[in-house]
């Protein structure tokens with residue numbers, strides 16, 4: 001069976017590998033020029049801790065051994081599912097029996113005045129981080145728009161290169177989707193102290209200033225942040241244009257069933273471009289799980305992709321923050337353990353005797369314990385008094 005995998009990000013590369021292991025004839029097309037690499041680790045290249053080759057997950061020899069035909073810098077421009085044919089942007093045709101769309105997401109570029117100036121960067125691909133690393137020198141002033149997970153990671157990485165960074169965030173505390181206000185405040189304080197990051201929040205960006213190059217970022221409240229470079233980290237959008245033009249059902253992402261089949265059964269979709277039960281994932285663990293489910297479907301097995309609570313952790317060394325599940329839900333009870341002097345903080349949310357969300361700051365060793373309780377949907381009423389102290393206290397009790 002000829003399988004065409006479109007997109008060589010983590011999901012596409014994993015699915016191609018599994019299909020090839022099962023003896024299928026696999027072609028893997030990636031729009032980026034690079035060999036498949038670990039996107040999650042891009043911050044290490046941006047900060048100068050690693051060089052691009054260190055991130056490659058599927059080298060040329062491995063792809064050859066697997067029997068995968070890898071085509072880098074090959075964007076698929078059109079898909080004819082009924083005829084089993086795809087067309088590349090260069091006009092070549094590739095035939096297939098099954099296609100797997102793994103086109104991921106694109107970073108959003110805010111349509112601000114000045115957004116097209118050089119020195120305005122996105123943070124998504126190897127090309128983005130190589131370009132940023134070339135641009136930053138010691139003392140470069142950088143404004144990072146977006147204080148979410150990726151914005152903070154980009155800010156910490158460029159500060160490691162010697163940049164002076166201001167994070168501009170629309171909400172009053174960073175990572176508001178993963179953290180409650182208290183944990184967010186602790187995080188901003190620690191990033192200020194250890195990484196010299198400044199924060200402007202809540203603040204909306206209005207325009208990037210400068211004629212031929214960036215000179216500042218104007219905020220809606222009238223302030224202006226002097227800078228020579230802007231990084232936009234304001235979210236992603238699933239890459240669904242190819243699927244839509246091919247006539248597949250697309251909502252926010254490409255709509256798939258539990259077996260990762262799209263509305264056209266010979267075409268599967270996985271990773272950040274797919275929408276499963278109304279949810280588009282934004283993390284690598286579900287993207288890998290979808291790749292495994294799709295590979296099982298290709299092998300003719302009854303595959304079921306079962307989403308799990310998706311924990312998030314900030315990958316800035318020396319900062320231990322972790323969260324999972326629902327954060328500050330209106331209809332849940334909260335238990336808080338806080339010792340600001342030593343920078344430890346925990347907040348847990350319970351509904352109907354079950355743990356539905358958790359934030360850990362300063363000490364994240366109990367993350368697997370809380371995640372297990374959430375995933376298992378276990379009734380925690382009997383352990384409630386010692387719950388915020390973590391797993392060790394449960395064993396003692």
Ligand SMILES: Cc1cc2nc3c(=O)[nH]c(=O)nc-3n(C[C@H](O)[C@H](O)[C@H](O)COP(=O)(O)OP(=O)(O)OC[C@H]3O[C@@H](n4cnc5c(N)ncnc54)[C@H](O)[C@@H]3O)c2cc1C
Nearest residue numbers: 007009010011031039075076103104105271272282283284
């Ligand atoms: C800097 C950074 C840090 C991150 N850190 C974390 C983290 O700590 N934890 C975590 O869980 N997640 C993290 N993520 C998110 C994680 O990287 C994604 O969830 C994951 O990459 C999704 O994989 P994917 O294969 O679905 O899509 P992608 O990684 O987006 O890959 C899709 C690929 O398809 C290609 N493509 C698109 N259209 C076409 C086409 N028409 N033809 C051919 N190729 C095409 C794209 O160029 C791209 O290479 C991070 C992301 C970034 C950018």
